[in-house]
Amino acid sequence: MNAEANRTRVIIVPASKPALPPHIKLRHDAGRGRWHVLAPERVFEPDPIAIEILKRCDGVNSVEEIASELAKDYNAPLQEILADTISMLQELSDKGVVKA
Amino acid sequence: MNEVAPMEQFSEKPLVEACARAPVGLLAELTHRCPLQCPYCSNPLELDRVNTELTTEQWQDVMRQAADLGILQIHLSGGEPTVRKDLEDIVEVAAKAGLYTNLITAGVTLTRDRLKRLKELGLDHVQLSIQDVDEANAEKISAYKNGLAKKREVGKWVREFDMPLTINAPIHRHNIENLPNIINFAVEMGAGRIEVANIQYYAWALKNRASLMPTRAQVLKSAEIVEEAKERLKGIMVFDFVVPDYYAKTPKPCMGGWGRGVMNVTPQGRVLPCHASESVPGLEFDNVKDRRLADIWLNGQAFQKYRGTSWMKEPCRGCPRAEIDFGGCRCQAMAFTGDPANTDPACKLSPYHQAFVAAAEAESAVTEPPPFVYRRMSPTKAAAAE
Numbered sequence: 001m002n003a004e005a006n007r008t009r010v011i012i013v014p015a016s017k018p019a020l021p022p023h024i025k026l027r028h029d030a031g032r033g034r035w036h037v038l039a040p041e042r043v044f045e046p047d048p049i050a051i052e053i054l055k056r057c058d059g060v061n062s063v064e065e066i067a068s069e070l071a072k073d074y075n076a077p078l079q080e081i082l083a084d085t086i087s088m089l090q091e092l093s094d095k096g097v098v099k100a
Numbered sequence: 101m102n103e104v105a106p107m108e109q110f111s112e113k114p115l116v117e118a119c120a121r122a123p124v125g126l127l128a129e130l131t132h133r134c135p136l137q138c139p140y141c142s143n144p145l146e147l148d149r150v151n152t153e154l155t156t157e158q159w160q161d162v163m164r165q166a167a168d169l170g171i172l173q174i175h176l177s178g179g180e181p182t183v184r185k186d187l188e189d190i191v192e193v194a195a196k197a198g199l200y201t202n203l204i205t206a207g208v209t210l211t212r213d214r215l216k217r218l219k220e221l222g223l224d225h226v227q228l229s230i231q232d233v234d235e236a237n238a239e240k241i242s243a244y245k246n247g248l249a250k251k252r253e254v255g256k257w258v259r260e261f262d263m264p265l266t267i268n269a270p271i272h273r274h275n276i277e278n279l280p281n282i283i284n285f286a287v288e289m290g291a292g293r294i295e296v297a298n299i300q301y302y303a304w305a306l307k308n309r310a311s312l313m314p315t316r317a318q319v320l321k322s323a324e325i326v327e328e329a330k331e332r333l334k335g336i337m338v339f340d341f342v343v344p345d346y347y348a349k350t351p352k353p354c355m356g357g358w359g360r361g362v363m364n365v366t367p368q369g370r371v372l373p374c375h376a377s378e379s380v381p382g383l384e385f386d387n388v389k390d391r392r393l394a395d396i397w398l399n400g401q402a403f404q405k406y407r408g409t410s411w412m413k414e415p416c417r418g419c420p421r422a423e424i425d426f427g428g429c430r431c432q433a434m435a436f437t438g439d440p441a442n443t444d445p446a447c448k449l450s451p452y453h454q455a456f457v458a459a460a461e462a463e464s465a466v467t468e469p470p471p472f473v474y475r476r477m478s479p480t481k482a483a484a485a486e
Contacts, residue, residue: 040292
């Protein structure tokens with residue numbers, strides 16, 4: 001990858017296909033009984049919704065598909081879930097935790 | 101999503117749980133050897149000699165024990181960690197044990213082949229330090245020729261191998277005016293993260309404080325520059341901004357609280373609550389050669405001594421910030437007030453605060469600061485290390 005490739009801010013839209021970059025690790029910590037996101041010199045503790053979203057960030061599912069799956073699972077209105085998913089992924093993208 | 105480093109959310113829970121909790125990170129100072137001689141080096145004034153360093157097997161054992169203890173991230177540091185020829189063997193074991201591995205390097209002794217190999221063995225992240233983006237000034241600060249060109253090359257390799265890069269820029273009066281260029285350098289290098297780290301004045305930096313301290317106006321200006329750049333570079337580069345606490349009103353929660361989230365292992369294997377804690381009298385440091393890491397973390401005298409809040413005196417005792425900043429830094433309290441159990445003089449409630457601020461203001465106002473005392477092994481130690 002050349003140095004310039006990532007030098008613009010990614011804006012998350014419904015068609016974006018988010019993924020975790022290889023150096024970001026979503027790990028279940030059995031000792032502590034919780035999930036962690038391991039990032040360069042950072043450890044994050046995702047909440048239950050963030051975990052469900054992050055698990056689906058495989059570079060294949062679009063944000064829209066992730067949101068509609070969650071809307072079904074949680075029996076919640078799609079538009080609301082989609083908006084929440086986009087804003088969460090935008091925040092994660094700005095922190096360098098997901099790419100799209 | 102909450103950030104956990106360096107401590108987990110936990111401020112309302114009682115001390116007993118604090119002790120039972122596992123650390124998140126371990127700073128492994130693999131060696132004190134370094135080709136650079138920066139006058140703000142965080143290593144102690146008394147440097148460990150090469151013939152006293154832990155062996156490959158001992159470091160590998162530390163990595164396995166760290167993972168067993170629940171440590172998530174390992175920071176491979178020094179000195180310059182790449183001067184150890186067995187760095188690959190240590191990284192391999194750390195990565196296999198499930199640790200997130202971070203190499204903290206000055207870069208000048210790294211080769212492309214070694215970096216490639218380290219990546220293959222599971223190295224997760226590289227933090228590359230720079231002294232300045234002005235070549236001559238960088239040479240003056242580090243007492244090392246052509247370092248910047250080498251660092252540029254190393255940064256390119258890191259990105260070539262698609263590894264995440266952090267640029268670490270220690271900031272002081274001799275480079276603070278160059279901050280915009282330093283930030284641009286990090287963007288050009290493809291860094292995902294930059295640490296704009298004002299010098300913290302311990303060990304070598306404390307010895308050189310009068311040569312390094314920026315003025316309050318310079319620090320305020322640098323904070324504005326960082327704020328503007330942060331906004332402009334949102335989604336491109338993440339910022340970590342460390343202010344010099346001489347100009348603060350409240351102390352930093354040093355290490356996220358003593359013995360709460362982080363531990364440090366020296367080249368000889370001594371286990372410290374923080375890398376500067378050997379300057380605090382009355383602490384007994386255990387060695388990984390004698391005792392298991394988990395036992396040291398839970399029961400070691402040095403870790404227990406200032407853990408939690410029960411050791412505190414006024415004005416820390418009963419302070420609403422007692423479990424936010426934990427009374428600041430024990431080493432700074434020791435260095436400036438002579439008693440490590442005093443509140444950090446960076447706190448405005450400290451009776452030493454005014455003198456502390458006055459020292460910074462007076463030193464930074466001098467137009468011709470004293471020359472650097474470069475970080476070097478003392479002559480007798482250097483001879484012994486040959």
